Amino acid sequence: MNDHAQAPAPAQPVGLLLSTVRYEERRILSELERREIATVRMDPRTMSFAPENVARLSGMTVLNREISSQRAALTAESLEAFGAHPLNDATSTRLCGNKWSTYLRLTQHGVPTPLTMLAPSPETGKKAIESLGYPAVVKPLSASWGNRVSLITDSYAADAVLEHCAALPSAVLRTVIVQEAVQPGNPDIRGIVVDGRCLGAIVRSSSDWRNNVARGASVAQHPPSEEIDRLCVRAASAVGARIAGVDLVESADGGHLVLEVNSRVEFQGFESVTGVDVAAAIVETCVSETADVKEPV
Ligand SMILES: Nc1ncnc2c1ncn2[C@@H]1O[C@H](COP(=O)(O)OP(=O)(O)O)[C@@H](O)[C@H]1O
Ligand SMILES: [Mg+2]
Structure with missing residues (x-):
């Protein structure tokens, strides 16, 4: 399966940031092993970036496979601050972890994406949904695997979903995006x-x-x-x-x-x-x- 040119194994170990080993991490670990690349596993749940631990990070490439998007973004930012090179970098990890930020970047770069509006309150959300027409899509700023991505088919469903969002325990969780439903x-x-x-x-x-x-x-x-x-x-x-x-x-x-x-x-x-x-x-x-x-x- 490896038909492309391979660089020789680097002298410096590669970091692998993860808290859960899924199919993908098993595949990456076995590829690192196959190529005899020294690997340092790092679990963001145990990293405090204490002064005595940060020196070894300088210059290290760290593949970010952390499952939690908040931990992934925070750890990538910290790694960069201590001279490491997270892949993806901290800015892109943060942008990808926020659907509104991603939307802004896509539109700024002229990449076609469904019309999307920010809804920091249920009233704003309802207006946005009514302006798009039914069905519309409501999504959290940050989530994966389709979680809380809701197809709003009528006004009753809009009110119910927005009410549930408004009851969530932080301003970030209460803020959602409203998006045009595309087929x-x-x-x-x-x-x-x-x-x-x-x-x-x-x-x-x-x-x-x-x-x-x-x-x-x-x-x-x-x-x-x-x-x-x-x-x-x-x-x-x-x-x-x-x-x-x-x-x-x-x-x-x-x-x-x-x-x-x-x-x-x-x-x-x-x-x-x-x-x-x-x-x-x-x-x-x-x-x-x-x-x-x-x-x-
Ligand atoms: N605006 C939309 N129009 C049609 N289908 C959508 C839309 N938004 C999401 N979906 C469907 O829901 C899935 C999950 O949405 P997505 O934005 O990728 O969030 P997640 O990060 O949870 O995967 C998509 O893969 C797609 O099948
Ligand atoms: Mg998706």
């Missing part, structure tokens, strides 16, 4: 980008309107498409992600819109149908990043 219930597309190259795309279909693999969506290979490849690369670049899972939907006119960019992409479904070795591409990026790090003069 909800149709399959969607997931592309994977590593270092500016789209490795391919899959189609995800589910009996749930949310086509997350974590919700049981089935996957199939998407036929090669320059348009999808280009959109995925542009979306990853808009948020500065070197490693990215890009979710897209097809609009009624046959065009495609980017929903979000995942900075710590899950790729089990993708590898199973495409045969593309995503773990190898990710590890290669870590190795080349490590090789690129210049010794201080």
Whole structure:
């Protein structure tokens, strides 16, 4: 499966940030082992960045596979401050962890994405939904696997969902986005980008309107498409992600819109149908990043 040129194993160990070992982390760990790359596992739940522990971080490339998006963003920021090179970097990890911030970046970079509005209160949310018309989509700022992504089919459902959001215990949780629904219930597309190259795309279909693999969506290979490849690369670049899972939907006119960019992409479904070795591409990026790090003069 490894048909691309490989850089030699770096002299310095590669860091692997994680608190949970899933399929993806097992694949990455076995690729690191296969290439005999010294690896330091780091668990963000135990990292306090105490003065006696931070020296070894300087110059280290750290692949961020932390499952919690808050911990991933905070740890990436801390790693950068102590001279390490998290992949993805701290800014892109933070942007990808917030659907509103992602939307702003996508639109600023001219990447097509469904019309989205911010709803810091139920009143604002209701106005936004009514301006888009039914059905509309309500999403939390930060969540994964389709959690709390709601299809609002009528005014009663809008009131109920917004009321529930308003009862949540923090301003960040109470704030949601309201988004145009794009052919909800149709399959969607997931592309994977590593270092500016789209490795391919899959189609995800589910009996749930949310086509997350974590919700049981089935996957199939998407036929090669320059348009999808280009959109995925542009979306990853808009948020500065070197490693990215890009979710897209097809609009009624046959065009495609980017929903979000995942900075710590899950790729089990993708590898199973495409045969593309995503773990190898990710590890290669870590190795080349490590090789690129210049010794201080
Ligand atoms: N605006 C939308 N129009 C149609 N389907 C959507 C829309 N937003 C989300 N979905 C469906 O819900 C799934 C989850 O939404 P997404 O924004 O990717 O959030 P998550 O981070 O939870 O995966 C998408 O993969 C897609 O199938
Ligand atoms: Mg998604």
